[in-house]
Amino acid sequence: MSAGDVFAERLLAWFDEHGRHDLPWQQDPTPYRVWVSEIMLQQTQVGTVISYYERFMRRFADVEALARADIDEVLHLWTGLGYYARGRNLHRAAVILCRDHAGRFPDSLEELTALPGIGRSTAGAILALGFSRRQPILDGNVKRVLTRVFAIGGWPGRTQVINQLWSLAEELTPDSRVADYTQAIMDLGATLCTRGKPACERCPLAGHCLAHARDETTRYPAPKPAKVKPVRQITFLLLENADGELLLQRRPPSGIWGGLWGFPECADENGLAQRLGELGLRLKQQRRLVPLRHTFSHFHLDINPVHCAVTEMPGDVADDATLCWYSGGQRLGLAAPVKKLIETTELMNDANSTMRKAG
Template sequence: MGPEQFQALVLGWFELHGRKNLPWQISPTPYRVWLSEIMLQQTQVATVIPYFERFIQQFPTVTALAEASLDDVLHYWSGLGYYARGRNLHKTATIIVNEYQNKFPDNVVELVELPGIGRSTAGAIASLSMQQAEPILDGNVKRVLCRFFAIQGWSGSAAVLKKLWRLSEQYTPEKKTRNYNQAMMDIGATVCRRSKPTCPLCPLKGHCTALKHNLVAELPTPKKREKLPVKKVYWLILKNKQKILLNQRAPVGLWGGLWVFPEFETLQELQKWCQNEGVDLTEALTIDEKRHTFSHYHLDYTPIVCSMLDVHSKIEESKTTRWHETNSHVKIGLPKPVSALISQLSN
């Protein structure tokens, strides 16, 4: 099937079944499209919608986002995971305000130079908000193309990516690009799903190579899964009346810039730290070990709760250490496991 027939089927399906009322589709400005595309990386639409609405209410413009503190931004990002996305949003907003006079670049070449914006996200911003004829290749589009053309090999590999980009460029129309790109994402998200695809409802079913050769369940080829390593740590939850001690992580890496409990690799390290800081662990409560899984390792953490009654403790606040009021309205970025433990202890 040639590009023109492919495009006609996709656009025809979109008119009848495409998603047209998602929050970011209402007034699809570059800012709103950019924000939604970053949030939708690694995250389902249903999960993103309430986060998007809260975020856009708090930061209605790129200027408002740039002027906010990183703590404030990460607070509204908390729970979405992959926190580098939140940090890059703040960086990019600052660049757009300071270097582009509050306006997004109007071309893909400049867009991809901004932190956190890859080629597909740049294509989405250009096509969905500026109606430019730019291809995209998010996870949904990859899946549709891999199945339609029966492309073997992990879609994240350089060779397969090159092939997929070539097809995306070849099949993206010069006109109605916004509708076409949205349709391809919608087909991938609602019909050509990763599991339980509804092939009988697909506009491309009559020409899909994977369907013809019974390869739908095998494609796209999954990445070879390796057993994740386990990192064990101890978290010290130090309470002083209604306050809990938190440390801010370095602004890079996992949970970068977020506030967490003091963390130790061994129980002995935790005990030594407490001894040095004048913290009595005699009445400490050890909570059962819990697990949080990142993309490349499991974090097994054992919370140790200690109420600090000694007013003469050496622990003082600094730029990266704070006594956080558990019922405070101060907005700071907290990883989900930390936020959950604070809520649990507060109740």
């Protein structure tokens, strides 16, 4: 007996005893009824779908009734299910089925996937459940089961991973009882092999499951990789006067660190002379400090701090309420990396100094 046979046999034995057999779309599973249920189940839990499905079927008992309906009525019955493109595609596909296929569902993968809203897995489910044809499916539940049992790493959205999963799904699908097998693997994913805490102790596949054996079930399936965040650069000017105080500037009320106090900035060191001139300061000495990175939700900010010993040019410093010389004693809202730089560079030389407005 092949590994695939053992897999299917165990799953089917579990399904006979513990699987779900009384879902509305399991009664009289015509391709139409299977199709509507599969579309509704795409982004919605079984418990929510049942009442919508029953209402939909009472109103649109077959594909002709759906094709004849006004789209507004279809969407009205979809209200609350979300992802309304599903309802619109269902209606469009029903019109095409009546126009091009005399209201009958085609029984080939190619023709089914040519219809709006029907992907390979939904087509597989229609063929397996509605026609009892041997055809694999690979919905979210099945992906979770297969990545765990075979410890398949990598995000299933990646071509290489999805191809590997389709090959496995194809190999494991048995020749007989294909409808029950399809329902069984979906049920296992929905009821035992759940996302958060799989009930491995009750799972018929536990003896074959690599993720379970390695106690690594939460590693699979791998999550979608986070988007690479862009990196921006900024130069912070740590301007220290003869009293050991640092010049801080209040940031505009909106934008990053809105309203907090930070160091004067420039795009890079080339802008240093101009910035000092604007602030009415003369450079005595400068040295680079260790760069640091601050990460926001949508980008990284690489901060290049430059420490400058400065003297004030009499009468030249702007009378600006957004500037202050900071001695360490004032209670100011500081942006996190500013606070860190003040602490780590130990530039504060007199904790009792008082704040005075620049100028």
